[in-house]
Amino acid sequence: MTEILEPGLLEDPTLPLPRRLAPILRPELPSLAEEIVTEIRRNIPEYTGSIDGPFGHVLRLGVQEGLATFVDRIAVPHGAAAKNGIENICRKLGRIEAHEGRSLDSLQAAFRIGGQVAWRRLMKIAPRHELSSSVMSRLADAVFTYLDELVALSLNGYAEAKTHPAGAMDGRRRRLLQLLVEDSAGNAPLITELAESLRWKIPEQVTLVATRPGVRCAPAALDEDVLLDLEGPEPYLLIPGPLTLARKAMLRAAIPGRQLAAGLAVQPVRAPDSLRWARKALDLAERGVIDDGPVVACEDHLVTLWLLSDTELIGQIARRELASLDAMTAGQRERITETLQAWLITRGTAAEIGQHLFIHPQTVRYRMRRIEQSLGDQLKDPETRFGIEAVLRAMSLQERVTARRPGDRTA
Template identity: 25%
Template sequence: MGIEALARPVPREHRELVREMLGRLPEFADRLARLLSEEDEFYRQVEHVAPDELRQVCHANLERALTALAEGRGLALDAARKTGLVQARQGIPLPAVLRAFRIGGTFVYEALLELAGPEFLNSTRTIEINSYVWKAIDLYSDALTTAYDQVAAEPSHANVQRLDDLLRGRLAGQSEMEAAARELGLPTAGMFVAVVTERLERDGQDTVEALMRARRWRSAWRPGGEAGLVAIDRIEDLRRLREVLGSLPVAAGLSRPFAGFPDVPDALHRARIARRSLPSATAGVVVFGDSPVTTLVAAAPGMARDVVRSALSGVLTLPGAERKVLLDTLLAWFAGHGSAKEAADRLFVHPNTVRYRLRRVQELTKRDLTDPVDIGELYVALESVRLDPEPS
């Protein structure tokens, strides 16, 4: 939800009225604040406690909407949604906010008619003004309602703490773990998968937990969707879960399915390793153990860097462009199961070019690409470089 256009662009002569209203914005913001305090009990209390704040809010909302109308562009609904998130978390009732927008819509409509004067108005122009003002109010109201729904779905502080206790293994005894699961909306028995993703902005629409709710997966998440538990009914659901998470442009690591809450901390650790099995800034979904060598490298990155220094040191000291060519060639050779022709097809070069580069790798690393031990060392080193291109 970003920029939303009105049904029809605001006519030029109407924009002049809007610009006139913008020129007298402090006056109209003050009038709207007084009107809200007269018409609504909640805003009457706000006027009594913080009159300046109410006028600032009226000023900001009027300026945002009127500027969009005057410039003939769409309405920026992200700002309305973010305002709604703040108001919802402050406990401001949604009916009061929606009522304020309706009062504000009527106020803007009547103010524009007042500025137009009787010589300007006719039935067509009156209907047009009414149409785009109320279309704007409908769009803003929808954005606010979406924000309130999002906050309503957020876990409470107590639930966040309970989930953290479960993920870290702080709960003693099966009964306490089952009680925590019930509070989190999880089943008390069955199979689960631990998930670790990139940290996402809480007000983003495509968060992992929002996607889980939309697909009716039973799950519990830390704020931001960075780590969570997902309940599954059968082993085959792991494939479905992988597909669902794969629809988001994020990197995600999954544990293998497990049964029993005592296994949660270990499963979370494995999900973190799976997450590290993806190169930085790369989207995708990895299940722990998908690639055993890559999993081992991700589990012990420090030791893997030592392997890099010993096995690929001769290549890594080359200038950047030359280093990349040799590493990409070696990677393509492994992906092609040791075939120079398959590697050449992947790289769009001649097989002899691949063979020349591989001989160069052997010279620099003092490893023989016909020796299984040397090949294994180079593969582990290459995976470490792929996951961490700039080892410290």
């Protein structure tokens, strides 16, 4: 029986392998990962229906991360290579198997297939790089020792899921999440007590993620430290720390095919702010104002969120700063503000602005004279000029918001 490893025991052993192997192996990893997943799909019937779902996403990520970590251990054999990623993924695979009601036989078979495919590739490239039989022998030992470690970590996750089934603990985790979002400062004693009972380490930062009702989630595909409440009218999750690429991949695997938005990473006491920003970003993404894939990150759209945070205030600023344009017709006003915004953004010549707007430079000069007549004094003041630029950007974004039908949302 495979030995269960205690947390953190996937250490980087001293691999008596030449470091020159790492740059030889690394270019092979992308195609090797695809070949391994293809072979697993072909040879394990139990995975036929799940290989394209949340389990398949985690499995594919595990293959990629497992290969990369192995090569990193060759390149830096004394513990400098990060190992938390592959540890978490292996445990997650074990938990998914437990939740799906399967034994570990299929997962262990998948690891064996991965090892066999990887070894065939090594045998194929060895002659090209004149790898000696001694190096290949040590490499074989390293590969299959590493696979044993990964299987043991998966067994850990499987055993944990069997020992701690969902139910009462899920309710306590939702309560912890609610306390954090409601008022983590005022609820500090309760949060500390509940977190300790759940063995959930209170992080220095949290990122809140918003989605819409009716999502189908594979909880076992989530990292163990993620808190979630997907049953309410405004479902959301809490991720300890910032939204890394690995966390994004995790969210896509656990909640495939749905739009999500992640707020900023903040101290736990600011969790409500992160959730508020996430929900605003989700709304803008569904309206087509933000286009950033299935997981929108607020940190990539801060100016847009700021400019659209108070549309009534934007209207007030527009009425104050652009009052001198009120005498114009709607069409004239639109053309003048379009030219003014282009000038404020580019500070280009008439020819450059004309190229940007697809109009003749002489038309630009005419419009700029109208702008000078109407707003000349205001544009000389830096603070007022900044206000005008901000309000024009906000008005442009607001037009994109209102262009979508109310309630028109993407899946």
